[in-house]
Amino acid sequence: MFTQLLIAALVAGSIYALIALGLNLIYGTMRLLNVAHGEVVMIGAYVAYWGISLLSVGPLVSALVAISLAAALGALIYLGLFRRAMRSAEFMERIEGNSLLVFFGVSVILQNVTSLLFTPNQRGYRYQDEIVHVIGATVPVNKLIVLAIAGAVCGAAVLFFRVSTLGLAIKALIQQREAAALVGIPLARVELTTLCLGFAAAGLAGVLVSMTEEISPFMGFPLTVTAFVVVILGGLGNVLGSLIGGLLLGVLETFGVALTAPSYRSIMIYVVFIAVLLLRPQGLLGAGKSRT
């Protein structure tokens, strides 16, 4: 029973971590609150669904398309909406509120365009759903695939921010924006890349979600909320924090629901969320200084 729950917690947690990673990168580098993040996940899920039902292409292949499409959307949004606006002092003064509104508009458009094109109905497909036994637990293969891919990408992300030049440049931007510009980091290019990377991760997460769950045009909103909870747990702008936060939330949710009842799931998540915001707004892992 314990291993069963633990694997379920890890699967959920790795997906949460992957979604939250992109959200946190985008906030960290540009102070943009991307409330359309869940909709990018939704688009990835639809790419996988149409890939397998129309073209009989497996989700692992569609993932490449989903990633490119999501990244392209990120680039479009940055170049079309934010590049110019972010030069205006008036916009930047309330960048968080303004970006929240812009992304909310984006999310509403994406939801309703998808709903117009593909109907608002729930859809799903079967993929690798035979059951296997792993260390005493019974798990469908697709969940193991999800865990392996999400885990590998999160691990690669940690490495990326440790060793690669681009990763270090992004981290520099998160920590000290002005200083990063002074030492010659091309802000606009790094920002564009970060937005594309964050969106790409969300697109991939969508493919993974569609392998185990039903999808719909309105599936994104709860995912956005969960991702925000994870980011707050780990600390806004803290990349490693959001990975740990994702796993933590996966464990909390799975074991919490197993110990109480599924109807308490949302209450539990929001209580943790509000408690962290009020008591440690810098995140569980954040340093002592609170950032306002």
Next chain:
Amino acid sequence: MTARVGRAAGIVTAAAVLAIALPFVANGYFVGVGFTLLVWIALTESWIVISGMTGYISLGHVVFVGIGAYIAAMTWLVLPIWAILPLAGLAAAALAMFVGYPCLRVRGPYFVILTFGISELVKYIVVNIEAALAVSGRVLFGAPGVETLYLMALALAWASVIIALVVRDSRFGSALRAIRDNEEAAETIGVAIGRFKAAAFVLSSVIPGMVGALMIMRSTYFDPQIFSPQTSVLIVTMAVIGGSDRPLGPALGVGFLILLQELLWANLPQLYMIVVGALLIAVVVWLPGGIYVRLQQMITAAGR
């Protein structure tokens, strides 16, 4: 009260007095649209008392609507309507007082996310209470007709516009704007920021509580889904599209969106939402200040 605000308040009051005539001259459809319009004006104008003036963007305003509606549903047929409405407003104010102090200590994106989280938490608590009581939706028997509700909504909309006008013009309003522009500086020169923010928060919660009671009397049904986050978001959208810095801006945004809703909602709800999304983006990116400010500029330019 300065002369300018006195004049604005006079115009608003005259418009409200004229609007009393609508249920006597128009058919039920238009009275229903009028009701919707007034309810949203009441909501957005009360929202700007906290969010427009202090810059603390609340994304959880629906929690006050929901709590007012819940109190009204529970006291329905137990108390008379004239007692239910103030009670709903008081319940919302009590909730605002309870959550206001701790919430307003955090700023910027944290406050936005926190208000959203609290409204969702209260929603799920109500869902679980209703499930524990084995109640699935409460039907309100004997609710007043749309004409009566319209007049009550008119009173609330009028009150919330007047409150927004008067607060903006008062010392209290100047203190709130000082908090928005530079909280540390405001504190240094002696503005009691904690108390002012909490007072604005409580003040902005009373009318939404009463609106919640009216909304369920109109639908004759209470369901925890009235705590929908979409309502909070629509409040913000309407205020921003109209222009949240001016007291009359939000009303303009409401009028614009409700008109659009009436034109598109019945046949093309998805298209309506797409247009709302596009408008929101366009206003924030290209029209900071909202359509009210732009209209004013155009009128001034035309007058020259």
